[in-house]
Amino acid sequence: MRLLLVRHGKAEFGPEDVDRHLSPRGRGDVEAVAEHLKAQEITVARVVHSTLSRARETAEILAASLAPGAQLEELQGIEPWGNVKAFAKLAQMWGEDTIVCGHEPFMGEAVSYLMTGNAHAGLAEVKTGTIMALARNPYGAGWQMRWMLTPRIVRGPKREED
């Protein structure tokens, strides 16, 4: 079972605590990641997102390419302030490959906790639109990283306008 942890794409400019939408750039970033993964024939059974718009919109774009026919599922507790340990417990029980669209600092803490048992290990630099694929460690209790891609690395510098 693969767990694909995603941070939503770049959102519209606005206060952190407002339910913002993806910006055109954020949309393009997530579409580029989705197309890249589709070309590698990556598919998942489930797509889960937080209660916030920018995560739901990210999930919609990824689901269209990678999970045809799957119903999006809203999950509480993976907002930026979510409980990483509760999420890890839940994910342990999932049997199907699942994309989870959420936020920072939650996703960075989740990947650190799943791989080391310490949510504050600061393992990964999780920029917007980043996707991290984890699988259960065959030799131990935790999870192992298999790959990690960012919009920057998938789109290349020429198509990036910063």
Add this chain to the structure above:
Amino acid sequence: MKLYLVQHAEAVSKDTHPKRPLSEKGLSDAGKMAAFLFEAGVQVDEIVHSGKTRAEETANVLSKTVWQGKAAIEIEGLGSNDSTDHLLHSAQIAGGDLMAVGHLPFMAKMVARCLTGVEDGVAVDFEPGTIVCLQRLDGDASKGGWALSWMQRPSMLQSV
């Protein structure tokens, strides 16, 4: 500053050739990774390898797209069971982006040490030809001083 840690691509067996050069699949996988790096716009300031044929060949294929095709440099301390001290020290003081091509279990220990401070602190799943890109964090060396930036493997590049 970025550090690219690479496991050499698939090599032939010792029985086929005592020096264990890359297999046909290994050459093809290294080529796919080089193409991926080109598309991503990755350039580095130096590529080093362990001195083993399979590491040197992998390094030189990657050099074609990320280091103007210069011949990768053989260094000590990249053997499969060497201490990670030497490479870590080189990376900590490097002024530019460094790519190191070597072997397991060395590369897995190096990733773990950079990210957590200890060689068995975390597991990333290498397959031959895998590249792990780490970003040096300025200031906070307490947790190892580096963070994962991206990771790519040949089996994720089936269609080119």
